[in-house]
Amino acid sequence: MKNIKTLPLIIIALMATLSFSNLFGLNISSACIFIGVAFFFINKAIEKQPMKGSGLDLKAIGANLKDRKIWIWLVLPIVTDAVCVIISKLFLPQYIEYETARAGAFVPVELSVSSVILFFVFALGEEIAWRAFFQNQLTKILPIIPTLLFSSLLFTLGHYKAGNTIIVVYGLIFTFINSILYGVIFHKTKNAWISTFSHFTANMFEVIVFILI
Secondary structure (H helix, E strand, C coil): CCCCCHHHHHHHHHHHHHHCHHHHCCCCCCHHHHHHHHHHHHHHHHCCCCCCCCCCCHHHHHHHHHCHHHHHHHHHHHHHHHHHHHHHHHHCCHHHHHHHHHHHCCCCCCCCHHHHHHHHHHHHHHHHHHHHHHHHHHCCCCCHHHHHHHHHHHHHHCCCCCCCHHHHHHHHHHHHHHHHHHHHHHHHHCCHHHHHHHHHHHHHHHHHHHHHC
């Protein structure tokens, strides 16, 4: 197991702390994305790491997607979102309104060029921050399973928005599940572009369903 350096460890601790801010009404957990992305590149520059094997390798996308097994993992978040929407439509219709308002606070939930671009940028930012940086660094001191669980817990807390307890918990459960799936995708490919593809398509699927509903 590799040793983690002091700077990444400090940033991991900072991101973990900020993730809890939403629980106290501070709503500054989104700063984790900017911090994680910034220090992904800062740490990469400090270690003079080439793009190949860095966790953000454009040239490896083709090889990653040729692996048929990875497509099962890529599709699973869409399946999870479909299950989430179906259950909510049947038993918790308020959830759709809650989630639309929560997501809409960052990106308009609509099919426009600007919204699609923003959804992609946010998905890429989260994948670089939480997978290419946070998860990648944390696996230097922890096995992959606790790393996935811990990083997904923090990622999920960053999506917390106050509301009806049942609805909030319901949404966070599915966010946690999808975060695990994105983490597995990154673990298998070591490429945040691939986990971003899964993350973005799952988000767009949910947007389309919400609009149709």
